[in-house]
């Protein structure tokens with residue numbers, strides 16, 4: 001008997017059928033990958049299973065009983081625990097790892113008030129014993145590496161005696177080494193009988209852990225592939241078309257650089273480095289979380305200043321003191337945390353696809369100050385077609401789009417205007433392979449600018465870039481040529 005059986009699950013949002021008769025099952029001790037293009041319905045399915053959204057129709061059976069959780073607490077109690085992306089896991093300053101492990105219990109402040117530090121530590125240790133791995137209990141939760149924060153969430157799930165663990169893009173901001181550690185733990189938990197539903201756009205991850213991959217499309221489960229998973233076939237089923245080699249071939253771009261950075265120091269103790277970027281060149285920077293990728297991009301975009309060194313853009317001195325100065329000089333950036341930095345609040349009337357794309361360009365598109373909306377609409381329609389954005393129209397709210405489609409809208413914003421230097425921080429987080437392919441082609445098509453991409457995934461770097469740099473302790477250290485087929489191994493090592 002399967003642990004979880006989902007039959008004909010259906011859920012609509014207005015005219016959008018997010019789930020349309022989805023049917024699947026999971027056994028104990030099985031790791032099932034859930035694949036699907038952006039907007040296929042994966043999150044909607046997870047939200048229903050984890051009790052944060054009711055279904056319109058269909059039936060769920062869990063541990064032999066009919067299951068329809070009214071809220072997340074009910075789902076957890078029944079044995080389904082969902083761990084969301086690691087970027088969601090943040091705590092207030094002063095919160096220790098031990099506190100974080102006990103967090104759900106201490107959400108009630110009255111309880112917290114009566115428990116001693118030693119009591120908290122002992123209970124937290126008991127949770128780690130159940131999970132079978134160790135973490136530094138007295139450290140500040142905020143200082144933990146992303147992988148360890150992820151493990152805190154997994155340990156919490158296990159302490160709740162989960163039968164089914166749902167992981168949503170768990171490696172999104174983990175390094176290769178951290179991911180392997182997580183996989184080892186997942187495989188051990190599986191051998192102890194835990195069932196895991198693993199959502200990811202990274203096929204290498206799924207290859208490492210999944211026994212089976214379910215493919216969703218248009219709100220339905222349209223394919224099931226058992227190990228060894230035939231990924232090209234699964235991806236074809238997922239996006240409904242053949243994917244040619246995603247890698248268009250690295251170019252060796254030379255000539256006069258568009259951008260130059262000399263003897264740059266990002267932090268007082270870091271080793272200084274140089275960086276030059278050429279017209280038409282796509283350069284990727286990889287490195288673990290905290291290595292300095294975002295700080296480097298921020299310095300280039302005027303969000304923070306270099307400790308030392310100088311920069312030149314098109315031969316002229318460039319030292320932006322704010323993003324406005326950077327944009328005026330021809331530099332554009334899509335930051336990592338799209339919710340906070342790139343999308344307007346859900347309540348804002350201009351938060352449509354068209355409004356999000358046009359926002360920084362309005363002054364140039366409508367110099368008279370009068371908005372007619374025609375250029376806005378045109379640019380949004382072009383973007384929807386070119387990047388295959390799944391939206392009901394140019395003026396639908398970005399907040400109703402799936403994560404990957406929101407990311408495409410943010411990218412379309414900077415594709416809509418000519419810039420000399422485009423900075424992208426983790427642009428493929430949550431973006432499906434088909435869309436990633438479309439975006440990579442769009443990025444590489446522009447020959448009149450340089451693009452600098454920060455990514456924690458070496459494979460993504462290899463796919464998109466002409467040249468790969470690695471950053472470590474806030475200093476660019478090794479340089480890999482993306483044309484070299486061994487580049488990935490070189491970087492991962």
Ligand SMILES: Nc1ncnc2c1ncn2[C@@H]1O[C@H](COP(=O)(O)OP(=O)(O)OP(=O)(O)O)[C@@H](O)[C@H]1O
Pocket residue numbers: 013014016017018019036037038039040041042043044045390399400401402403404405430432
């Ligand atoms: N609250 C909502 N209001 C309106 N439409 C919604 C809402 N939530 C989801 N949708 C729509 O339902 C469809 C399925 O979305 P869902 O988020 O489940 O996809 P997904 O497979 O998780 O995608 P992604 O990989 O991009 O996160 C999409 O077309 C999305 O726009």
